[in-house]
Amino acid sequence: MAGAAGRGAGSGGGPVSATDVARSVVLALVRAGVREVVVAPGSRNAPLSFAAYDAAEAGLLRLHTRIDERTAAFLALGLTRGGSRAAVVCTSGTAVANLHPAVLEAWHAGVPLVAVTADRPARLRGTDANQTTDQMGLFGPQVATHDLDTVLDDLPAADGPLHLNVQLDDPLVPPDRWHPDAVPAAPPPPRPAEPVGTTVPLGPRTVVVAGDDAGPRARRLAAAAGWPLLAEPSSGSRTGPALRTYRLLLGSSLGADVERVVVFGHPTLSRPVAQLLARAEVLDAEPTTRAYAATLVADPVVDGPDDPAWLEAWQRADASVSRQLDALLDAEEARGGLTGLHVARAVGRALPPGGHLVVGASNPVRDLDLMQPAYDVGSRRKTIANRGLAGIDGTVSTAIGASLARREGNRNLALMGDVTFLHDAGALVIGPDEPRPDLTVVVANDDGGSIFATLEQGAPEHAHAFERVFATPHGVDLAALCQATRTPHWRVDSAPELTHALDSPAGGVEVVEVRVDRSRRRALDEAVRALRP
Template sequence: MTSTALARQVVTALIEAGVTEIVVAPGSRNAPLSFAAYDAAAAGLVRLHTRIDERTAGFLALGLSRNHRRAAVICTSGTGVANLHPAVLEAAHADVDLVVVTADRPPRLRGTSANQTTDQVGIFGPLVQTQDATGPLELLTTGPVHVNVPLDEPLVPEDRWTPELTPGRPAEHLRATVQVTIPTGPRTVVVAGDDAGPPARVLAERAGWPLLAEPSSGSRTGENAIRTYRLLLGGELGDRVERVVVCGHPTLSRPVSRLLSRADVQVVDTPARGVWHERPFPVDERLVVVPGVEQSDDPAWLEEWRTADRSVSRQLDALLAAEPDLTPHEVAGAVAQAFEEGALLVVGASSPIRDLDLMVPRYRVGARRKVLANRGLAGIDGTISTAIGAALARPDSTRSLALMGDVTFLHDSNGLVIGPGEPVPDLTIVVVNDDGGSIFSMLEQGAAAYAEQHDRLFGTPHGVDLASLCAATRTPHLRVTSLPELEQALASPNGGIEVIEAVVRRDNRRALDERIRSLRP
């Protein structure tokens, strides 16, 4: 079989497996695949995207796949394949239907020193399904799939392809719908981590339990959601918790981690997605179905949490309002207020998602707000590209926003390199710029004993002029230093991709965090 015929066979299999978006990174060895993808896009069977950087391409495809689309990314052989690994690992741990198609040298050149030749079969490890495209392809499975395609010369077609095929539907992620009843009685809270979904909220409301929901849980709505739960867990209310029902993938909070590790707390675990289902904390009961309750619990327990939450929320807002300079928490709060019904928000790792966690109000149930974050491995990789992909895959959003730190922004600044004619969403990217990595100042490394080494090893000030960086890619940029400026900028989106740089301090971050953590009802 010629390389052109094989490439067309692979692209046919992608479309029949429900792939609607194809991202291509340029290369010679993957030329047959690229030509086939171009012809499929010309026939209206897929939407084509091109990127010059494989890592950016991988996260763009990941973002596209996070919003009920199925995307494939195509790259050439050699190091280009390795640059897809961060996106593939995130997809594996978050259970995202990403398809990775890598061009390879023909079998006769494997194991030799031929140019751009390495061992690509199974390169992503045992967590990812790998298929060598020398036989029938099975792409209907869920989760990330790696298709390695050996291609020999000639690498260009002799004709245009007019594909005649029927697009398929991606395999569905089916959540269990049968319920098992959890008895009421012990003082219980529901912890909703990333991708917990509405069942966590429904359970908390039916039982009358406090809901401790991360921003990307899909559960941070309704009257049971406790805004300042992270702070309350450090006090008397947290000490009195007797049982925790865990939903989704909780990753944000050390107070939650400590709660789940306590010997005097019963932990009930519910189904989680991703390649690893074992938890890093002791589990007393593991359910394989969605939990429910027959009746509400003692309403006094929930009311104590609500009362305490109102008190600490008022104190937190007053503390932040009294600060002379714009704080990262106020930036997160402004984004949370601009996050209107029907909108999309993609949040970067490290400090911004934790700051947002303290500032998100109780949103109305059923308002179609969608918060996404790469919490499978919680890396800062590819956040701009993930946000662009997610926005492109949700064109009916009333608005698309992204919130991230400056180091996260710099880590994926190539995501702003988008060629003419490429699909571009309306996306407002808010960058909290404190000239370095402030999250480390709040951890053990930020203690006074390590002050001499801290900035060089962890703070990593960079001094990058973000305005000039944005100008290089013709991305509109606005720098703000106060809350009114930020609120005005958020209220006036201009369309396309634009960057709002919110400048905050880093030198006082540890002290500010200590003052916030000391708040009590």
């Protein structure tokens, strides 16, 4: 790396050693506000690992180690999403490729994750040297990537994730222990002047859609204008006037009457919302490119409340459909089985003020979307999800990282399906000296991928192939899997047992497995979608 970010010699003016480079990288991370470093073991990244260890011993950062690079990257992602900026450090070769899912999620979600990858010196590239490949640009042109072969003064600026590819030459072990002094963080950038909001005229029948990471602005605008608020669970706006069953109401005459939509965040969950955005006038409050045509409105404001009859009609309909949905689920439970919707309802109710919930992709986040109440404004309940690419990758690791980033004593929950849990079961491999959060992972286990039962693939005419290539039953004993990593495990089979388990956390990371039946999932989904006010 050339320019102001690097300099070409060690502190004594001699050749730059791998130790010099590694220590400068760690100091640059600390100066930039990185307080968590996740290291995956390797030989080429040994100088970085030693430097991170010594910096942690000096109290400059908190160190985490993981044996799997993909798990390590999602742990760092979760730490950052939980409010404590993190970097992940790995060795060369396929280790770098294993960071890719988390880096992609970070880029699409705008999370400032830092990936620090070790590499061999440039002279060995293209020579078939062991564990050497072209690591530059591996994460795609969107991610800011810097090839570093000298000491680093300051972390390069990046809009989203940052990739530092660090060339490290022999020797790879330091000549001494490092005792770095306290490093002052870089001063925060000056606060920009308060933007002048775009006044949105009243009149057209308008709803506010709050997608992932929308924040409280969506709720404030909806409250000021008296417009219906359609807020996804991870929007940060599922408070106050947010409507619980908006997804179902969009299929009614009310949905057909919508003329205009003001969008905050990244809507990802439902086809009814996507269909609404495809047909209505869309005002986008986010300065990003969307898949739908929209007019950008910066910090939208209104002069006052709109016609109250519009909001009142939505509120009456939401109350009616909510009662019907609860009655439908009560009848389903009386038949002797729990569904993912029951599990989501219990988890949503169990989240206390100040609590934190990480929810997995596929059915769980959609079930929570129907079952999570609108919490009180100011109760500081937070729900996050990896909705940048909406994959199931790394969900357990993300939840562990987000929980570690929070103050001790807060209630931390995670909700996911069994396939999502198994996809990241390696996250439960946590070394004996590693920081562990208090986290209850609730797994709705229906022995397969029931979301496909609700889609076109689940139609009766495709039954011949459905189980093998979509439902993918696995038959894994989750209790035995948890026992292998000494993770406390509860299995519950009824709503009262689930409530009891949620009310009685064991401390540390624990798994609450809820057995649910997917044989009726398609029929239940059709019954839910048929509900009308």
